[in-house]
Amino acid sequence: MPLTEPTSPPLPKAELHLHIEGTLEPGLAFELARRNGVELPFADEDALRAAYSFDGLQSFLDLYYALMAVLRTADDFTELADAYLARARQQGVRHAEIFFDPQAHTARGVPIGTVIEGLSRALDRAPETYGISTRLILCFLRDASAEEALETFDSARPYLDRITAVGLDSAEVGNPPSKFREVFARARNAGLRCVAHAGEEGPPSYVWEALDVLGVDRVDHGVRCLEDDTLVARLAAEQIPLTVCPLSNVTLRVVDRLADHPLPAMLDAGLLVTVNSDDPAYFGGYVDDNFRAIREDLGLGEEQLRTLARNSFRASFLDAAGRDALIAEVDRHPARIS
Ligand code: HPA
Numbered sequence: 001m002p003l004t005e006p007t008s009p010p011l012p013k014a015e016l017h018l019h020i021e022g023t024l025e026p027g028l029a030f031e032l033a034r035r036n037g038v039e040l041p042f043a044d045e046d047a048l049r050a051a052y053s054f055d056g057l058q059s060f061l062d063l064y065y066a067l068m069a070v071l072r073t074a075d076d077f078t079e080l081a082d083a084y085l086a087r088a089r090q091q092g093v094r095h096a097e098i099f100f101d102p103q104a105h106t107a108r109g110v111p112i113g114t115v116i117e118g119l120s121r122a123l124d125r126a127p128e129t130y131g132i133s134t135r136l137i138l139c140f141l142r143d144a145s146a147e148e149a150l151e152t153f154d155s156a157r158p159y160l161d162r163i164t165a166v167g168l169d170s171a172e173v174g175n176p177p178s179k180f181r182e183v184f185a186r187a188r189n190a191g192l193r194c195v196a197h198a199g200e201e202g203p204p205s206y207v208w209e210a211l212d213v214l215g216v217d218r219v220d221h222g223v224r225c226l227e228d229d230t231l232v233a234r235l236a237a238e239q240i241p242l243t244v245c246p247l248s249n250v251t252l253r254v255v256d257r258l259a260d261h262p263l264p265a266m267l268d269a270g271l272l273v274t275v276n277s278d279d280p281a282y283f284g285g286y287v288d289d290n291f292r293a294i295r296e297d298l299g300l301g302e303e304q305l306r307t308l309a310r311n312s313f314r315a316s317f318l319d320a321a322g323r324d325a326l327i328a329e330v331d332r333h334p335a336r337i338s
C-alpha cells in the first residue's frame with residue numbers, strides 16, 4: 001500500500017448537509033425506473049453519467065429534479081435512504097441530518113406522507129443497522145412561491161414529530177431568504193430548528209438575511225461570506241456553523257479547482273466550518289471522499305481534519321451528551337499515517 005493511503009478507518013463524523021434525493025445513484029435510478037414503468041431520457045447508466053457535467057447550480061438542479069421521477073412509492077424512499085446509510089457508515093458517519101424536498105415529490109403526485117413514511121422506515125432502524133443516528137430536515141424550494149412553502153409546511157403538520165428542522169434550497173439567486181420570513185416563523189413557533197442555503201451562488205446579503213430574517217441556527221454553504229469582513233466577524237463571534245461542501249463547490253463551479261477552495265481561509269478566520277457531501281451521487285464523492293480530497297488538494301493536516309470532525313458534532317442538533325460522546329470518539333481515533 002502506498003504511504004499516502006490512510007491506514008486507519010475514516011474519522012467518526014456527522015453529515016449535516018446531505019440531500020437524500022442527491023444520493024440517487026444511476027444504478028438505483030434505472031432499477032426504480034424499470035420497476036415503476038418510468039421512461040428516463042437516457043439510454044443507460046453510462047449515458048446518464050455522461051450528463052453529469054454542470055456549469056452552475058441550475059444545470060445540476062435540472063437533472064436532479066428530472067431523475068426524481070423514478071421515486072414513487074414509500075418503498076422507493078426507504079431503499080434510497082438505506083443505500084445512503086450503508087455508504088455513509090463506510091465513510092465514518094455516526095450521525096446524519098438529512099434534507100428532503102417534499103415539493104419536488106408532491107408536484108409529481110407523490111403525497112408528502114409517502115415520502116416521510118418511506119424515509120422514516122430506513123432512518124428508524126439506522127442506529128441498530130448502521131450505528132447512525134439521524135434527523136430529518138424539511139426543505140422549501142426557494143424558486144417556488146412563499147405561499148407554496150406555507151402550504152407545504154401545513155401539509156407536514158401531521159408528521160412534525162419526525163422533523164427536526166426546516167431548510168431552504170434550490171435556485172438561490174433572485175430568491176433571497178427574506179421571501180420565506182413567514183414560513184420560517186411558523187416553523188420556529190412549532191418548535192423546529194432552522195437552516196438555509198445561503199452564500200453558495202448568492203451574495204453575502206443573503207447570509208445576513210438568513211441570520212437576521214429567518215433566524216437560522218446554521219448556514220448551508222456560506223462560502224461567499226468571505227466577501228464581507230463584518231459578516232465573517234459575526235459568524236465567528238457567534239460560532240454559527242457553516243456546512244461547506246468542497247466537491248460540490250468544484251462540480252457546480254463555485255470554485256474553479258479544489259486547490260482554490262476557501263476552506264483553509266474559513267478555518268483561519270475562526271469560523272465553525274464542517275465538511276459535507278451535498279449531493280454525493282452527482283458530485284463525485286461521499287463525505288469521507290470530501291475529507292480525503294481536501295487533505296490531498298488543500299494540504300490539510302491531521303489536526304485540521306480532526307477539528308472538522310469535532311465541528312460536525314458541535315454543529316449538529318444532537319443534545320450535549322450525544323455530542324460530547326461522539327467528540328470523545330474523534331479524540332480517541334487513531335491517527336492516519338500519510
Ligand atoms: O447545492 C445545492 N444548492 C441548492 N439547492 C440544492 N438542492 C440540492 N442540492 C443543492
Ligand SMILES: [Zn+2]
Binds near residue numbers: 197278
Ligand atoms: Zn445543498
